[in-house]
Amino acid sequence: MQHVDSGDLRMRSDENTWAIILAAGEGSRLRSLTTTPLGTPIPKQFCSLRDGASLLHEALDRAEALTSTPHICAVVAAQHAHWWRPQLGSLPWKNIIVQPLNRGTANGVLLPLLSLLERDPHARVVLLPADHHVCAEPVLARALRHAVDAVRESPEDVVLLGLEPEEADPQLGYIVPGDTDSRGMRPVRQFVEKPPLEETHELMQRGALWNAFIVVSSAQALLALFTRRVPELVQAMQAAVREDLASNGAMRAIARLYGHLPTQDFSRDILAGQASYLRVLPVPPCGWSDLGTPERVARALLRPPLRAGGGVGLRSGYLNLAAQHERLRAREGEAREAVG
Numbered sequence: 001m002q003h004v005d006s007g008d009l010r011m012r013s014d015e016n017t018w019a020i021i022l023a024a025g026e027g028s029r030l031r032s033l034t035t036t037p038l039g040t041p042i043p044k045q046f047c048s049l050r051d052g053a054s055l056l057h058e059a060l061d062r063a064e065a066l067t068s069t070p071h072i073c074a075v076v077a078a079q080h081a082h083w084w085r086p087q088l089g090s091l092p093w094k095n096i097i098v099q100p101l102n103r104g105t106a107n108g109v110l111l112p113l114l115s116l117l118e119r120d121p122h123a124r125v126v127l128l129p130a131d132h133h134v135c136a137e138p139v140l141a142r143a144l145r146h147a148v149d150a151v152r153e154s155p156e157d158v159v160l161l162g163l164e165p166e167e168a169d170p171q172l173g174y175i176v177p178g179d180t181d182s183r184g185m186r187p188v189r190q191f192v193e194k195p196p197l198e199e200t201h202e203l204m205q206r207g208a209l210w211n212a213f214i215v216v217s218s219a220q221a222l223l224a225l226f227t228r229r230v231p232e233l234v235q236a237m238q239a240a241v242r243e244d245l246a247s248n249g250a251m252r253a254i255a256r257l258y259g260h261l262p263t264q265d266f267s268r269d270i271l272a273g274q275a276s277y278l279r280v281l282p283v284p285p286c287g288w289s290d291l292g293t294p295e296r297v298a299r300a301l302l303r304p305p306l307r308a309g310g311g312v313g314l315r316s317g318y319l320n321l322a323a324q325h326e327r328l329r330a331r332e333g334e335a336r337e338a339v340g
Contacts, residue, residue, distance in 0.1 A: 017071060017148055018123045018219075019063035020112045023056055023084060023130035024077040024099050029293055033324040044291060045130040046083035048318040049300060055291070056087050059130040065141045066126055066148060070095070074130070075112040077102060100255045105213075106264035110226055110234065111254070114241045116219060123219040124151050132212070135287025135303050143283040147216035150183050150281070155218040158225060159185065162209025162280040163288050168200040171293060173211035173267060176203065177280050188278040191271065209282055211267070212290070225277060229270050233261075294328070297321050 027034055027044035035041045045056045053061070056074075063072045073095040076084045081098075088096055097112040109127060116123050126144060134140050140161075147159045162175045173193045177186035191211065192203060215222070226234050240253035247253075264270070271278065289300040301322055 015071070016120060016122050016124050017067045017126070018116055018120065019067055019072045019126045019128055020109075020116065021056070021059050021063060021072065021074040021128050021130050022105070022108060022213075023059070023074050024080070024102065024108050025105075025129075025131060026077075026102060027131060030291065030297070030321075032328060033294055033297060033321050034319060036319060042083065042319050043077075043080055043131075044321070046080070046087065046318065048320050049133050049291070049297070050322045051320055054087060054318045055133060056084070056130045058133065059128050060090070062128055062134075062137065062140070062144075063126070065137075066144055073097060073112055073116060075099060075108055094249070098251065099258065100251070101258045101261075102263075103258055103261045104263040104269075105266040106226070106230070106270050107233075107237075107258075107261055109222075109266050109270075110237055111241070113219060113223060113226075114234075114238050117223065118241060118245060121220070124148060124155070125215075125217060125219050125222060127213070127215040129213050129290070131291060133287075133289050133291055133300055137286075139284055139286035140288065143281055144214075144216065146184065147281050150185060150279075151216050151218060153183075156221055157185070157279050158215065158217040158221050158277055160188065160278060160280045161212050161214040161216070161283050163212050163283050164285050165204050165208070165210050166285050166287075167299075168197060168204060169210075169296075170195055170197045170200050171296070172290070174200070174203050174208040175211050175280050176206060176208045177282070185279040185281055188275040188280050190275065191267065193267065209280060210288070212283075212288060213267070221277075225270055225274055228274065230264065233264070291321070294325065297325055301325060 023045050025043060030044050031041050034044050034047055046054055048054050069090060070092060072091060074088055074091060075097045078098050078100050097115050099108060099111060143161055147161060151157055151159060160175060171194055175188055176190040178189050180186050195203060236257055240257045243253035244251050287303050289296050291297050291300060
């Protein structure tokens with residue numbers, strides 16, 4: 001595996017900036033809102049918050065504000081092909097990396113990362129979850145461009161975007177930062193995952209930030225995080241990626257490997273314990289939500305929609321979380337009346 005050499009990584013061209021959209025999740029915590037009347041659960045990234053673009057399309061727009069379409073990749077799940085095929089038609093086919101099975105977020109990052117490194121060893125990568133919603137996209141876009149510029153200048157850094165909390169939420173992960181440097185970056189002191197509510201208030205007083213799972217890094221610096229923690233996994237997956245590339249992308253080696261891979265979590269199994277290699281860039285409040293639970297969807301719906309429209313119909317053709325939320329509330333009201 002290549003050693004991270006900051007001199008070798010100082011590539012100035014924006015052609016080396018790639019976005020990887022993470023779109024392989026199941027969204028199981030939101031099943032009460034993402035299940036159709038016929039009982040089919042649809043992963044939330046393929047749904048819309050209100051009538052309009054799907055969350056995946058919003059992520060594609062986010063990526064296109066940073067780089068060109070040929071430099072946008074998406075990692076998806078094989079079992080979700082019914083939904084992602086029509087929504088990713090704008091991407092080159094080779095930019096769609098298909099996971100045969102769900103083996104956790106760490107494997108979901110490592111597979112596209114290694115695939116990209118085979119194409120561009122000098123790549124800078126922006127990891128963008130496909131199931132988030134942002135009210136003020138320009139605020140997040142400015143922060144992303146700032147992070148990309150910082151990594152261009154210091155390619156050994158791995159930069160996390162930390163959202164300034166808009167409320168105390170014990171269901172989110174928090175980043176405790178250190179002092180701000182001349183570039184606006186802060187060292188990562190500690191990760192706190194889903195703290196109790198009383199601890200959440202204390203963390204906010206200490207300046208803790210929401211961990212949005214948005215990462216900007218040189219591809220090699222990001223790979224080094226994996227190599228330090230799971231070197232055997234990196235070697236096995238790199239060999240499988242190269243074998244499949246040599247066989248014109250048949251995906252047989254990846255399928256064999258995934259058949260016995262352990263589930264690995266990116267935050268818990270890769271980032272935890274490596275804070276000294278990480279920086280966090282604070283992002284001002286922008287109406288960000290991971291829409292991870294029905295309660296967070298409800299709070300997101302209280303904010304005004306970014307685009308016109310925003311009704312509860314199904315005119316966009318995507319399952320509409322606002323409409324589903326209204327139906328769920330109506331059913332709960334009927335149930336309470338029946339009990340009363």
